[in-house]
Amino acid sequence: KNEVEQSPQNLTAQEGEFITINCSYSVGISALHWLQQHPGGGIVSLFMLSSGKKKHGRLIATINIQEKHSSLHITASHPRDSAVYICAAPRGGGGGADGLTFGKGTHLIIQP
Protein backbone atom coordinates (compact mmCIF):
# COMPACT_ATOMS: atom_id res chain seq x y z
CA LYS A 1 0.00 0.00 0.00
CA ASN A 2 1.25 3.43 -0.90
CA GLU A 3 2.40 5.72 1.88
CA VAL A 4 2.15 9.45 1.25
CA GLU A 5 4.09 12.02 3.25
CA GLN A 6 3.60 15.76 3.04
CA SER A 7 5.57 18.64 4.45
CA PRO A 8 5.24 21.02 6.08
CA GLN A 9 2.08 20.28 8.06
CA ASN A 10 1.51 23.96 8.80
CA LEU A 11 2.79 27.00 6.96
CA THR A 12 2.17 30.67 7.65
CA ALA A 13 3.52 33.22 5.20
CA GLN A 14 3.13 36.84 4.21
CA GLU A 15 1.20 37.92 1.16
CA GLY A 16 3.40 37.84 -1.91
CA GLU A 17 5.74 35.11 -0.73
CA PHE A 18 6.63 32.08 -2.85
CA ILE A 19 5.20 28.92 -1.29
CA THR A 20 6.42 25.34 -1.68
CA ILE A 21 4.68 22.23 -0.37
CA ASN A 22 6.35 18.86 -0.77
CA CYS A 23 4.94 15.37 -1.20
CA SER A 24 6.64 11.99 -1.36
CA TYR A 25 5.17 8.55 -1.89
CA SER A 26 6.47 5.03 -1.51
CA VAL A 27 5.10 3.03 -4.45
CA GLY A 28 5.50 3.87 -8.13
CA ILE A 29 2.43 5.48 -9.67
CA SER A 30 1.12 6.70 -12.99
CA ALA A 31 -0.35 9.97 -11.69
CA LEU A 32 -0.45 12.07 -8.55
CA HIS A 33 -3.19 14.45 -7.41
CA TRP A 34 -3.00 17.81 -5.70
CA LEU A 35 -6.20 18.89 -3.98
CA GLN A 36 -7.38 21.99 -2.14
CA GLN A 37 -9.76 22.05 0.81
CA HIS A 38 -11.29 25.25 2.15
CA PRO A 39 -12.92 25.62 5.56
CA GLY A 40 -16.32 23.96 5.41
CA GLY A 41 -14.98 20.75 3.89
CA GLY A 42 -15.34 20.84 0.12
CA ILE A 43 -12.34 19.46 -1.77
CA VAL A 44 -11.44 20.46 -5.31
CA SER A 45 -8.89 18.92 -7.61
CA LEU A 46 -6.08 21.29 -8.55
CA PHE A 47 -3.80 19.06 -10.57
CA MET A 48 -3.38 15.52 -11.74
CA LEU A 49 0.06 14.96 -13.15
CA SER A 50 2.12 12.03 -14.32
CA SER A 51 5.33 13.75 -15.39
CA GLY A 52 7.09 17.08 -15.55
CA LYS A 53 5.22 20.20 -14.63
CA LYS A 54 1.74 21.71 -14.83
CA LYS A 55 0.74 25.33 -14.31
CA HIS A 56 -2.61 26.87 -13.56
CA GLY A 57 -2.56 30.57 -12.83
CA ARG A 58 -0.22 31.12 -9.89
CA LEU A 59 -0.08 27.43 -9.02
CA ILE A 60 2.62 25.15 -10.35
CA ALA A 61 2.93 21.42 -9.70
CA THR A 62 5.98 19.33 -10.49
CA ILE A 63 6.64 15.63 -10.21
CA ASN A 64 9.72 13.43 -10.38
CA ILE A 65 8.47 9.90 -10.95
CA GLN A 66 11.90 8.31 -10.46
CA GLU A 67 12.39 9.99 -7.08
CA LYS A 68 8.72 9.54 -6.09
CA HIS A 69 8.42 13.19 -5.19
CA SER A 70 6.15 16.07 -6.10
CA SER A 71 5.97 19.74 -5.19
CA LEU A 72 3.22 22.33 -5.29
CA HIS A 73 4.30 25.94 -5.65
CA ILE A 74 2.27 29.10 -5.26
CA THR A 75 3.73 32.28 -6.68
CA ALA A 76 2.76 35.74 -5.40
CA SER A 77 0.67 34.19 -2.63
CA HIS A 78 -2.56 35.88 -1.59
CA PRO A 79 -4.79 35.52 1.50
CA ARG A 80 -7.40 33.76 -0.64
CA ASP A 81 -4.85 30.94 -1.13
CA SER A 82 -5.29 30.08 2.56
CA ALA A 83 -6.54 26.51 2.62
CA VAL A 84 -5.44 22.95 3.26
CA TYR A 85 -3.47 21.46 0.37
CA ILE A 86 -3.47 17.70 0.05
CA CYS A 87 -1.53 15.37 -2.20
CA ALA A 88 -2.86 11.93 -3.07
CA ALA A 89 -1.44 8.88 -4.82
CA PRO A 90 -3.00 5.60 -5.94
CA ARG A 91 -3.43 3.24 -2.98
CA GLY A 92 -1.83 0.26 -4.61
CA GLY A 93 0.48 2.21 -6.90
CA GLY A 94 0.17 2.11 -10.67
CA GLY A 95 -3.01 3.55 -12.09
CA GLY A 96 -4.91 3.48 -8.84
CA ALA A 97 -8.27 2.04 -9.79
CA ASP A 98 -8.68 1.06 -6.13
CA GLY A 99 -8.79 4.59 -4.79
CA LEU A 100 -6.27 7.05 -3.41
CA THR A 101 -4.06 7.35 -0.36
CA PHE A 102 -3.85 10.89 0.94
CA GLY A 103 -1.20 12.88 2.69
CA LYS A 104 -2.27 14.50 5.96
CA GLY A 105 -2.40 17.90 4.31
CA THR A 106 -0.60 21.22 4.63
CA HIS A 107 -2.54 23.95 6.40
CA LEU A 108 -1.51 27.16 4.66
CA ILE A 109 -2.27 30.62 6.01
CA ILE A 110 -1.33 33.70 4.00
CA GLN A 111 -1.36 36.86 6.06
CA PRO A 112 -2.05 40.26 4.44
Next chain:
Amino acid sequence: DVKVTQSSRYLVKRTGEKVFLECVQDMDHENMFWYRQDPGLGLRLIYFSYDVKMKEKGDIPEGYSVSREKKERFSLILESASTNQTSMYLCASSLPQGAGNTIYFGEGSWLTVV
Protein backbone atom coordinates in the same frame (compact mmCIF):
# COMPACT_ATOMS: atom_id res chain seq x y z
CA ASP B 1 -21.17 21.85 -14.11
CA VAL B 2 -20.24 18.46 -12.70
CA LYS B 3 -21.61 17.65 -9.32
CA VAL B 4 -21.34 15.19 -6.48
CA THR B 5 -24.13 15.76 -4.00
CA GLN B 6 -24.23 14.45 -0.47
CA SER B 7 -27.71 14.42 0.94
CA SER B 8 -27.00 15.57 4.47
CA ARG B 9 -24.51 18.21 5.45
CA TYR B 10 -24.83 17.91 9.23
CA LEU B 11 -26.28 15.01 11.19
CA VAL B 12 -26.52 14.18 14.87
CA LYS B 13 -27.37 10.56 15.67
CA ARG B 14 -27.56 8.48 18.80
CA THR B 15 -25.34 5.52 19.58
CA GLY B 16 -26.83 2.36 18.11
CA GLU B 17 -28.88 4.09 15.42
CA LYS B 18 -28.69 2.98 11.82
CA VAL B 19 -27.37 5.84 9.69
CA PHE B 20 -27.59 6.31 5.94
CA LEU B 21 -25.36 8.73 4.07
CA GLU B 22 -26.39 9.23 0.47
CA CYS B 23 -24.28 10.39 -2.45
CA VAL B 24 -25.39 11.14 -5.99
CA GLN B 25 -23.20 12.08 -8.96
CA ASP B 26 -24.39 13.43 -12.30
CA MET B 27 -21.31 12.62 -14.39
CA ASP B 28 -22.07 8.98 -15.28
CA HIS B 29 -18.91 7.92 -13.44
CA GLU B 30 -18.28 4.23 -12.88
CA ASN B 31 -16.10 4.69 -9.79
CA MET B 32 -17.45 6.00 -6.52
CA PHE B 33 -15.74 6.24 -3.14
CA TRP B 34 -16.53 6.91 0.50
CA TYR B 35 -13.82 8.47 2.67
CA ARG B 36 -13.76 9.74 6.21
CA GLN B 37 -11.60 12.62 7.34
CA ASP B 38 -10.31 13.02 10.89
CA PRO B 39 -7.92 15.59 12.34
CA GLY B 40 -4.35 14.35 12.20
CA LEU B 41 -5.29 11.28 10.17
CA GLY B 42 -6.29 12.78 6.84
CA LEU B 43 -8.69 11.10 4.46
CA ARG B 44 -9.06 7.34 4.67
CA LEU B 45 -10.91 5.10 2.26
CA ILE B 46 -13.87 3.20 3.68
CA TYR B 47 -15.40 1.52 0.61
CA PHE B 48 -15.41 1.97 -3.13
CA SER B 49 -17.41 0.70 -6.07
CA TYR B 50 -16.48 0.05 -9.69
CA ASP B 51 -19.99 -0.38 -10.97
CA VAL B 52 -23.58 -1.01 -10.03
CA LYS B 53 -23.88 -3.68 -7.30
CA MET B 54 -20.07 -3.89 -7.06
CA LYS B 55 -18.29 -2.95 -3.85
CA GLU B 56 -14.78 -3.30 -2.48
CA LYS B 57 -13.42 -2.72 1.00
CA GLY B 58 -11.06 0.14 1.52
CA ASP B 59 -8.64 0.63 4.38
CA ILE B 60 -11.16 1.06 7.23
CA PRO B 61 -14.39 -0.82 6.36
CA GLU B 62 -15.19 -2.08 9.86
CA GLY B 63 -18.56 -0.86 11.10
CA TYR B 64 -19.68 0.27 7.65
CA SER B 65 -21.45 -1.17 4.65
CA VAL B 66 -22.37 0.31 1.27
CA SER B 67 -25.02 -0.03 -1.39
CA ARG B 68 -24.90 0.80 -5.06
CA GLU B 69 -28.18 -0.11 -6.74
CA LYS B 70 -27.97 2.61 -9.38
CA LYS B 71 -24.90 3.95 -11.16
CA GLU B 72 -25.36 7.49 -9.93
CA ARG B 73 -26.00 6.69 -6.27
CA PHE B 74 -23.64 5.29 -3.63
CA SER B 75 -24.87 4.94 -0.06
CA LEU B 76 -22.80 4.51 3.08
CA ILE B 77 -24.52 2.69 5.95
CA LEU B 78 -23.54 2.67 9.58
CA GLU B 79 -25.41 -0.38 10.89
CA SER B 80 -25.10 0.64 14.54
CA ALA B 81 -23.52 4.04 14.98
CA SER B 82 -20.83 4.44 17.60
CA THR B 83 -19.14 7.54 18.98
CA ASN B 84 -15.87 6.67 17.24
CA GLN B 85 -17.69 7.10 13.94
CA THR B 86 -18.09 10.81 14.61
CA SER B 87 -16.29 12.29 11.63
CA MET B 88 -16.62 14.08 8.33
CA TYR B 89 -17.58 11.77 5.49
CA LEU B 90 -16.71 12.58 1.90
CA CYS B 91 -18.07 10.95 -1.21
CA ALA B 92 -16.13 11.08 -4.48
CA SER B 93 -16.44 9.83 -8.02
CA SER B 94 -14.21 9.39 -11.06
CA LEU B 95 -14.05 7.69 -14.43
CA PRO B 96 -12.89 4.04 -14.57
CA GLN B 97 -9.15 4.70 -14.64
CA GLY B 98 -9.29 5.80 -11.00
CA ALA B 99 -6.25 7.88 -10.28
CA GLY B 100 -5.75 8.39 -13.99
CA ASN B 101 -8.71 10.75 -14.07
CA THR B 102 -9.83 13.77 -12.13
CA ILE B 103 -11.63 12.91 -8.95
CA TYR B 104 -14.67 14.92 -7.86
CA PHE B 105 -15.72 15.29 -4.25
CA GLY B 106 -18.97 16.11 -2.54
CA GLU B 107 -19.18 18.87 0.05
CA GLY B 108 -18.93 16.45 2.96
CA SER B 109 -21.29 15.23 5.66
CA TRP B 110 -20.47 16.06 9.25
CA LEU B 111 -21.73 13.23 11.46
CA THR B 112 -21.84 13.46 15.23
CA VAL B 113 -22.76 10.34 17.19
CA VAL B 114 -23.81 11.01 20.77
